[in-house]
Amino acid sequence: MEIRKQSARGRVGAIKPAGFTLVKALSNLREQSRRASEDRGKFLLGAREMMVLGKLVNAWKDVVGLQLAHKTCPTRLIRGCLYLAVADSQWMQTLVFLKTRIIEKLNQLFPDVKISDVIGRPGKIPEAVEDLLADADWPDWQKETAHTFPVDDAELGELLERCQRKLDARLRGLRQKGFDLCRSCEAAVTDSPDRICAVCIFAGREKNRAQVRSLIQEMPWLTIEELHEFDPLLDSVELSAIRLETLEDTLAFVRELAMEQTGEFNEESFRQMKKEMVRAVMLYTGCMPDEVDLDQLHPEQIPDPDWISYLTLETGEAQC
Numbered sequence: 001m002e003i004r005k006q007s008a009r010g011r012v013g014a015i016k017p018a019g020f021t022l023v024k025a026l027s028n029l030r031e032q033s034r035r036a037s038e039d040r041g042k043f044l045l046g047a048r049e050m051m052v053l054g055k056l057v058n059a060w061k062d063v064v065g066l067q068l069a070h071k072t073c074p075t076r077l078i079r080g081c082l083y084l085a086v087a088d089s090q091w092m093q094t095l096v097f098l099k100t101r102i103i104e105k106l107n108q109l110f111p112d113v114k115i116s117d118v119i120g121r122p123g124k125i126p127e128a129v130e131d132l133l134a135d136a137d138w139p140d141w142q143k144e145t146a147h148t149f150p151v152d153d154a155e156l157g158e159l160l161e162r163c164q165r166k167l168d169a170r171l172r173g174l175r176q177k178g179f180d181l182c183r184s185c186e187a188a189v190t191d192s193p194d195r196i197c198a199v200c201i202f203a204g205r206e207k208n209r210a211q212v213r214s215l216i217q218e219m220p221w222l223t224i225e226e227l228h229e230f231d232p233l234l235d236s237v238e239l240s241a242i243r244l245e246t247l248e249d250t251l252a253f254v255r256e257l258a259m260e261q262t263g264e265f266n267e268e269s270f271r272q273m274k275k276e277m278v279r280a281v282m283l284y285t286g287c288m289p290d291e292v293d294l295d296q297l298h299p300e301q302i303p304d305p306d307w308i309s310y311l312t313l314e315t316g317e318a319q320c
Contacts, residue, residue, distance in 0.1 A: 052077055052113060056106075057129065063105050068094070073125050080116040082106070085123030095120045139176075141169035205233065209242070216246050220282035221289065247283040250276050251304055258310040265313060277307065 053074060061069040071091040072084045086092050095102075099118050106115045144165040151157045171181065174189055182188045182197035190197040196204075208231035215222055215230065224239050257273035260266065274294055281292045284303040292301075294311060302308075 086120040139169040141166040144168045250280045261313040
């Protein structure tokens with residue numbers, strides 16, 4: 001089995017942040033060490049040992065490759081001897097053939113650790129370590145098809161080409177894990193069956209709701225069944241909220257028009273006020289336009305008690 005060559009950018013000597021999956025993996029290994037020390041009198045891994053072991057676990061896939069990393073895992077380091085948990089006997093045999101090359105690679109990457117031997121023991125690979133490997137199991141961007149960008153600056157063209165290949169590799173990796181770009185915006189990533197991301201779903205719902213608000217504003221008598229033609233997902237709670245919001249806006253407009261009449265009566269504004277009153281009654285009661293008569297309104301049909309004074313503004317009976 002061929003040991004993967006570590007790139008200069010990803011070499012272990014560089015400082016990398018400890019991801020959550022690595023922290024979880026180390027926590028599991030420390031818990032295993034604690035149980036072993038209680039059961040068989042073995043020593044508990046200290047802080048320094050955990051730090052070194054964490055570096056080894058994080059770099060293990062770069063040392064032996066992803067295939068072997070899924071079957072082996074560093075568990076402790078004692079006086080230059082690195083102990084591994086090995087999934088089965090077949091991989092124990094593979095480890096024997098690769099031991100020398102693994103030790104050379106480890107000492108190249110970790111000269112301060114000075115590893116002299118690698119010993120495999122049958123054991124289960126922690127689930128957190130598998131998660132750590134899954135996070136790293138992405139396509140190699142350097143194997144992606146190169147693109148040509150028509151730019152005069154060669155350095156810029158090379159940078160764009162490299163970025164595009166990395167994006168292609170990331171997208172291919174996401175697709176392997178069940179994700180894909182939203183077919184609507186082609187920007188956000190989604191795993192929904194219809195390939196529509198949450199952002200586009202929300203935007204679509206807002207567009208439909210805006211259309212429903214406009215229809216309710218013009219035709220307050222529309223039923224939810226009739227509105228489903230424009231927004232199939234509209235439910236009764238949403239419709240009630242839209243009607244209430246429209247009613248509040250209409251009542252505020254009626255009040256504003258009435259206040260204008262108290263200073264100087266305007267026939268056009270007064271007609272507009274009565275028109276808005278009809279709209280408000282329909283929103284408030286759910287009745288049809290031909291059922292609204294502002295001259296014979298029942299008290300239960302009046303959403304604002306101040307309307308009684310508003311309607312007398314034309315005759316001058318209302319007090320300013």
